[in-house]
Amino acid sequence: MSKAEIREYLEKEVIARNNCVGCGMCVALLGGTMIHGETGMLPNFIPDLQQTDHSNIVRLACPGHGIHYPSLYRKHYERLPDSWLLGHTKKIRTGYALNETVRRNGASGGVTTAVLCYLLESKYIDAAIVVQQGTPSPEKASVVIAHSRDEVLASAQSVYIPVSTLDILSKLKSGVRYAITCLPEQAASLRVLQHLGYGPAKQIKYVLGLYTGTELEPAAIRCLLRSHGIRNDDKITSLKWRAGEWPGYLEVKLASGQIIKSKKVYYNFLIPFFVTQSSLQSIDFSNEFSDLSIGDAWSPKFESVGAGFSVVITRSDGMESIVREMINNNYLTLEDISQDRASEMHGHMLDFKKRGGFIRNKWRQSLGLKSPDYGIVPLHIPLSRYLVEGIISGLFVVCRNSFSRKLLEFIPESIIGPLFNRLRLMWKSASKPTKRKGLGGLDFVEDDNGRLF
Numbered sequence: 001m002s003k004a005e006i007r008e009y010l011e012k013e014v015i016a017r018n019n020c021v022g023c024g025m026c027v028a029l030l031g032g033t034m035i036h037g038e039t040g041m042l043p044n045f046i047p048d049l050q051q052t053d054h055s056n057i058v059r060l061a062c063p064g065h066g067i068h069y070p071s072l073y074r075k076h077y078e079r080l081p082d083s084w085l086l087g088h089t090k091k092i093r094t095g096y097a098l099n100e101t102v103r104r105n106g107a108s109g110g111v112t113t114a115v116l117c118y119l120l121e122s123k124y125i126d127a128a129i130v131v132q133q134g135t136p137s138p139e140k141a142s143v144v145i146a147h148s149r150d151e152v153l154a155s156a157q158s159v160y161i162p163v164s165t166l167d168i169l170s171k172l173k174s175g176v177r178y179a180i181t182c183l184p185e186q187a188a189s190l191r192v193l194q195h196l197g198y199g200p201a202k203q204i205k206y207v208l209g210l211y212t213g214t215e216l217e218p219a220a221i222r223c224l225l226r227s228h229g230i231r232n233d234d235k236i237t238s239l240k241w242r243a244g245e246w247p248g249y250l251e252v253k254l255a256s257g258q259i260i261k262s263k264k265v266y267y268n269f270l271i272p273f274f275v276t277q278s279s280l281q282s283i284d285f286s287n288e289f290s291d292l293s294i295g296d297a298w299s300p301k302f303e304s305v306g307a308g309f310s311v312v313i314t315r316s317d318g319m320e321s322i323v324r325e326m327i328n329n330n331y332l333t334l335e336d337i338s339q340d341r342a343s344e345m346h347g348h349m350l351d352f353k354k355r356g357g358f359i360r361n362k363w364r365q366s367l368g369l370k371s372p373d374y375g376i377v378p379l380h381i382p383l384s385r386y387l388v389e390g391i392i393s394g395l396f397v398v399c400r401n402s403f404s405r406k407l408l409e410f411i412p413e414s415i416i417g418p419l420f421n422r423l424r425l426m427w428k429s430a431s432k433p434t435k436r437k438g439l440g441g442l443d444f445v446e447d448d449n450g451r452l453f
Contacts, residue, residue, distance in 0.1 A: 030054065075191075090316065108294075120147075129143060129178055133239060178204045184284035209292065227411060
């Protein structure tokens with residue numbers, strides 16, 4: 001395909017079909033910018049006759065189009081994973097950053113921030129590519145390049161709206177070594193670019209991947225504010241998704257002086273109404289193509305303590321060596337855990353991605369709609385799991401429309417927040433036997449999606 005043809009293909013078959021994950025890879029290679037849309041980040045292609053044509057690379061590396069995961073596994077790890085739940089692993093641990101400031105500023109245990117600071121200060125990298133809330137405006141977030149510890153600390157915390165990161169590739173300086181924090185589909189796309197020889201991608205020496213369950217469309221923020229009686233013309237001056245003590249709360253400061261606070265377990269009620277389409281189609285929860293995967297360590301043991309704890313997976317020899325250095329030099333405190341224990345911490349979301357994602361994509365295809373093809377198919381999913389997914393997907397269909405969203409604005413969070421949390425816990429308990437049945441032994445067969453490399 002020519003550059004014009006691949007742009008037209010992406011616009012018609014990926015973006016218009018609501019399959020774009022907003023990673024920014026295509027505009028970095030084809031020319032253009034990422035813009036903030038109602039549902040997230042979207043490409044805006046700009047003709048650039050001087051730019052090298054990377055059409056075939058774009059076709060193979062587009063997550064919305066569908067990356068062939070078995071090919072990528074063989075290229076990157078030289079084999080398929082032993083476990084399709086968590087992917088290829090070196091070591092799995094739980095713990096936190098020993099620097100109290102770093103730990104408290106982080107969304108969970110501060111491990112991501114601590115590792116980035118260590119990589120910079122130990123000269124493993126020259127700069128870190130991170131996502132920062134408040135750029136270009138308080139309610140938005142964008143990718144930035146950090147060159148110092150203070151700049152990394154300024155980008156701590158979680159961000160739950162879509163942010164493109166790979167569009168920064170076109171702006172990387174030659175000869176500079178980078179680390180990057182990114183989401184699962186972004187990490188997979190980046191690895192394809194690296195293995196196909198795209199120069200800027202090869203400058204990224206370390207990939208720190210975040211566990212990623214669901215993202216929210218940006219409109220969720222204003223909907224929440226309207227439910228608190230906040231007018232649209234009352235400008236947001238500051239927004240933090242995980243303020244305060246772990247697990248944190250959403251804090252929104254407004255020009256009027258009002259401050260809205262919502263516990264994380266309460267504002268989760270926004271998920272059925274504003275979950276992104278890419279969240280529903282993704283099959284990777286634990287960021288399988290990163291060097292270091294990091295997420296909240298959810299367990300009764302840690303939740304009773306109250307401070308943040310992280311689950312940490314090393315996936316490369318180089319990152320395992322660095323984590324050992326950090327433990328030995330008292331930057332991190334981590335203890336080994338088994339793969340089964342790590343899977344149990346996030347069993348519900350692993351099932352939501354690994355089996356639920358395939359079911360939802362299969363149903364979309366049966367309706368004549370496009371969905372990403374990852375080149376793998378689960379060997380067996382019980383009928384009971386399809387029935388559970390019917391309830392889950394039915395909830396999304398009912399909630400993700402303009403009428404339901406408008407109705408939501410008239411229900412006080414003080415009512416729907418606790419109610420949703422109680423219903424969520426009841427649902428998890430009721431559906432756990434079905435959602436966990438056969439999950440540990442989940443296996444896949446390879447399928448040719450036409451994008452082997």
